[in-house]
Amino acid sequence: MLGEIMSVANLVSLSQLNEEQQSLEKAHSLQRADFINAFSFLGKHVINQELSIVRCFIPGAKKVSVCANKQLLKMEQLQQTGLFQLVVSNNKVPEPIQLDIDFGDCQVQRFLPYSFASTLDDDAMYLFNQGTLAHGYRHFGAHVITHQGIKGTRFTVWAPNAKSVSVIGDFNHWDASCYPMRFHPASGVWEIFIAEDLSGKHYKYSLLTEHNQRIEKADPFAMQMQLPPHTASQVASLPQNHQPIALINQFNQAISIYEVHLGSWRRNVEQGNGYLNYTELAEQLIPYVLDLGFTHIQLMPISEFPFDGSWGYQPVGLFAPTSRFGDINAFSEFIGKIKAAGIGVLIDWVPGHFPNDPHGLAMFDGTHLYEHADKRQGYHPDWNTHIYNYDRAEVRSFLLSNATYWLNEFGIDGLRVDAVASMLYLDYSRKEGEWVPNCFGGRENLGAISLLQQINATVYGENPNIVTIAEESTAWPGVTKPTDQSGLGFGFKWNMGWMNDSLEYIKKDPLYRRHHHNEMTFSLVYAFSENYILPLSHDEVVHGKGSLINKMPGDDWQKFANLRAFYGFMWAHPGKKLLFMGGEFAQYHEWDHDFSLDWHLLDEAKHQGVYTLIKSLNSLYKAYPAFYEMDNSGEGFRWIDGGNAEQSVFSFVRQSGEQSKVIAICNFTPEVRTQFKLGVPNAKRYKLVLNTDDIQFGGSGVPVETDIAVLNEANHGFENSISLTLAPLATYYLVEK
Structure with a gap:
């Protein structure tokens, strides 16, 4: 009998030893931030009908207690790890569980993240995985919310192939062991609710790839990011102060667009050539555009981008207005002031490619998640960038959500979609053998085509007063034809043919123009095949092309006369109008993104004359239907x-x-x-x-x-x-x- 009792005791002791060893191994795994499913271990878990165990992992803590009914129940620390445990009666500790934590130099109370229910919206995740979630920014990213009666911050990220994902930030010393997230295999999404208002805090996601590589990524849905060259995301809230969409975007309306690069329109000379902030831009840009009589301002890309020299066309933070000029609220107020002045706002939107910056979308979870895995389809040779996998449902939801985000949350009137031709053709800028035909053997990118149709149908369906504009440089049929008639569904298309032909004509000496007369008339052969905008954009005054005034032939007087006559022709030609900044006063220098426009030229009569002409053209344009x-x-x-x-x-x-x-x-x-x-x-x-x-x-x-x-x-x-x-x-x- 005694032997049997000793045998049972030994078994119990051995069982406890094994359990402690397993817990120790899990604690070390948590310390390494490679624990596969932290929610299965941390938090409150039922042992039997009477008992539960509460576990937390808090690096650096000296003592941890559970707050229960105004009592502090001390947890046991496992050896010298950050793992603390407490066995309690099932009904002893209500959830969510509040902890009292002693770090030695300070004592704080926090709710245990692993004691909260999931914040995930299953219906939204279904749509996300189907490629039809139009407002994903409300579900993904960082949001300050109230959950189970507690105010805190929800983090949600799509990373289906990561082994583990943690939120790291300046609120947890960038320690990946602090907040491992909950994984939802059905959707490939990770989420966690931290019961703190983390507004303004910087953060990233620390991911462990399937090959056990540790990588850190900015949040794809972040609404604010650090000022480059820093790369962290920042917790921000959706703005609430935008103006409604204006009713000035229809085909039968006067649309005259002033294209602006915010970083170089005007610089702060008194502060070492620094940027104007959003408030200063509003104070100076709005009255200037009103005086000139333009109906719309088009902003070159404002989604956060790391490299100034890309002008924003290589964005990393698609949902984050660039912090170069202020935060998201300042941007929203800037847009609101423009709208309140009666000016429409368009922004450049770049769904065609993204850069390979380490903190960005490339190889996001250690796999080709956002980009196409086949380099012949996922790499852009012109710009050394990645191309989205338009056939992947979640990527479609991501881009669709981004389009609706700018229109719905800021009151932006429209999107000018960059480089549409590069999206439409599988062989764009590729030689034979460098591209993969579609399933029918053709060169058309069927995924990109259907995505553009989906986006246009969705945004026009939500608000018919917005406008989408395609920068499409080929003869692709039906760019501005409705999607239900097999068109792409854009509102307008840039008339690149008119731009190229007319500039080629006007650059020639008048003596030879009679031999090139058709360059000015050919555009009328197809002028009504699409809804066109006539663009004299930034692309025509960079990379050695020279300014508009310096394209003109002859002496100085003839240059200005040619430009004035050409502007008169443009404003009378069928199609809406677009002029890049500096063209309105005939800037001599080619545009340089690092410097302000040459505002001193307005003190000279000939430049002021061109400015006055643009004012008159816009006035007459709007006056005569x-x-x-x-x-x-x-x-x-x-x-x-x-x-x-x-x-x-x-x-x-x-x-x-x-x-x-x-x-x-x-x-x-x-x-x-x-x-x-x-x-x-x-x-x-x-x-x-x-x-x-x-x-x-x-x-x-x-x-x-x-x-x-x-x-x-x-x-x-x-x-x-x-x-x-x-x-x-x-x-x-x-x-x-």
Whole structure:
């Protein structure tokens, strides 16, 4: 009998020893931050019908007690590890569990993260895994919320192939052993609720890959990030103060866009050429744009990016407005002030590629998660960047959510989507053998096509007053055709053909322009096949291309006259307008992102003249519906004489219905042409409302008729005509009196 008792005692002792050894091994695993499922061990776990065990792992703690019914129940520390344990009655300790922690130099009370229920929304995760979660930013990232009656911060990240994931930050000494997260295998998502308001705190995710490599990543859904070159995410809340979408984005509206790079529009000279902040930008940019008369501001990419030289086109924090100019609330207030002034806001959006910075999306969980694994599909040779895997459902949810984020949460009026052509074609910038055909053997990227259609259908479905704009440089059919008609569903497309052809023409010496007349007329062959924007963007004034004024031929006077006449042609041509900053006053220097525009030039009459012309063009453009109401219809345009190559004169009518007409006449030679005959629609008299050669614009002031009688003489297919003087290198607008 005694032997049997001793045998049982030995078994009990051995069982306790084994359990302690297992706990010790798990404690060491927690210390190494390679514990596979911390929630299965930490927190409160039932032993039997009567008892439960509470465990916590708190590195550096000297003593830990459980707070229960105003009592402190001391936990036992396992050897010298950070693991503390307490066996209690099942109903003794309510959840969530509050701990009293003594670090030696301070004593704090915290709730045990592993005693909270999951914060995950199963329905949202289902949509995320299906590729249809349109507002993922509300579920992923860091959010200060109230959970089970306690205010704290929820962290959620998608990393299906990681062995373990921890939240690290300046609130836990960047120690990966402090907050290992809960894994949800069905969705591939990790989450944890920390019962502290961590607003403003910096954080990252520490991931252990399937190959036991430790990597640290910024949060893909972070709404704020550190100022580069620092790379941490920052806990921030969604802004609440944006203005509603404006009703000024329709096809029959006047849209004149001023494109801006916030980092170089104007610098703070008094502070060593530093950036203006969002408040200063609002104070200076808004009245400037209002004075010029533009309807919209388009911001070059504002999602956080590490390299200034990328101008934002290689973003790392897609949901974080760049901290170069202030925090997320300052950005939201900046946008709100622009909207309140009656100006629409567009932003550049970059879903086509992302850089390989170590803290970014590349190899996010140790695998090709966001990018396509096949380099022939996942690597962009032009920019040394990664290409999203558009066929992966979760990547689609990520990009779809980002598109809705800017529109819904900041009141942004529209997205100009960068490099759409690079998304559409599998062989974009690739040689034979460097790309993989689609399932039908074609070059079309079917995943990217369906994603763009999905995004456009979703954002227009949520708010028909927004606008999406494609920078698409090929003849892809139906870019602005509705998705239910097999189009891509964009609102507008940049007219790259017009831009290239017209700039090639205007750069030529007027002596040779008669041989290239079709470069200015060809755009009208296809002008109504899409809803177009005419862009003179940043791309045309960098990389040795020179500024717009320095593209012009001739002496200094002719350069300015050419540019003024060209602007007059552009504002009369079918299509909405876009002009990059500096073009409005004919900046000499090519754009440099590290320096401010040359504002001193506005003190010179010829530059001020161009500025005044842009003001006048925008004013006339908005004043006469003929310029914009029928931009996407051939009924809104008629050539008077598009074939006068010998004299390099173009003349046409813009109209909106029968009652609203504007005649545009462009003389692209330096010759003065007197008694120039031109057929016109029926009218008694015409008045001149614009002459780009006017003295107020810096022109020669050649005397021209401002009140023009109609002659009963047929010409150019019209029953009536006019006779007038054409100033050198000048564009005229005439309207019926």
